[in-house]
Amino acid sequence: GAVVSQHPSWVICKSGTSVKIECRSLDFQATTMFWYRQFPKQSLMLMATSNEGSKATYEQGVEKDKFLINHASLTLSTLTVTSAHPEDSSFYICSAKDRMDTEAFFGQGTRLTVV
């Protein structure tokens, strides 16, 4: 199957700093990328959907100025958590699909801990 690479796998940062998470599709063109957040023992929560070259569409309750999403190319999307706080500590997962596929492929996830 298609491969989606997400980096870093885990990161610890100080409160108030910003963290960038990258999501790359290695062998297909990701026309659409999804960013999820998952708190312990809870299901995936969709944060935003981004289409290449367009602004991301954020789900209700997700602050677009805090969670900056860039999808400038068909193989790369980034999520930047700005001014991170301890409550932003979570597991962030991206998934990507091209327009011909129904299935979206997941990255490995990034565990963010804000101290």
Add this chain to the structure above:
Amino acid sequence: GQNIDQPTEMTATEGAIVQINCTYQTSGFNGLFWYQQHAGEAPTFLSYNVLDGLEEKGRFSSFLSRSKGYSYLLLKELQMKDSASYLCAAMDSNYQLIWGAGTKLIIKP
């Protein structure tokens, strides 16, 4: 509204069979996915059903009834490594995935 229901937790014995049920209500329907997720890892794809009926893939099978808004994942010959959360997700008319909360499956020797 859109909603996915699945049991929170199930327990089964190694070597046995277990069925995990999922009911869904979505605005439009473009298929039902099952994913396996081990703790601390991203989900991995198991199956996709868009037509009624049973799809078999090795030890795992998935069933869909569109008229009933119902699906199940059947796991046979359970192994200890099958201990994981199993996520049901329905794709709506906008091709967005609506996720269930997941079923934690505990396998006992």
